[in-house]
Amino acid sequence: AADVMLTHDSPGPPYCVPEVGAILHRNVRENPRDWSPAALAYAETGMTRMTRAVLGVAPRVLAHGHFHVAGEDRVRLPGATHETTVWSLAARGDPGPVRVLDLETLGPAPVAG
Secondary structure, three states, X not given: OOOEEXXXXXXXXXXXXXXXXXXHHHHHHOOOOOOOHHHHHHHHHHHHHHHHHHHHHOOOEEEXXXXXXXXXXXXXXXXXXXXXXXXXXXXXXXXXXXXXXXXXXXXXXXXXX
16 A cells, blocks of 8 residues: 555546546547557556556555646545545646645645745
């Protein structure tokens, strides 16, 4: 078990932030980038593995990139005694590419400005 998990990919629904869920739904339903069936299967395998890893670790905080969209949600993983905060980070140059984590509280740290 770990309190914090930093990953590239996101877990899949229902453990991802709504913004990532919307991207996944659109990409499967509409396939706007015309991904090949092999590419879609590869992506699905990766997300399934990441979901399994997150369920096994059951972190208190999970931060990931990959989808280049900012989002935050709290989810209850099966068997966990706590909620997991999921942070999705945006791409550089977009709002939300960086989050600061207070390691004492495992919540957002105040940012000096």
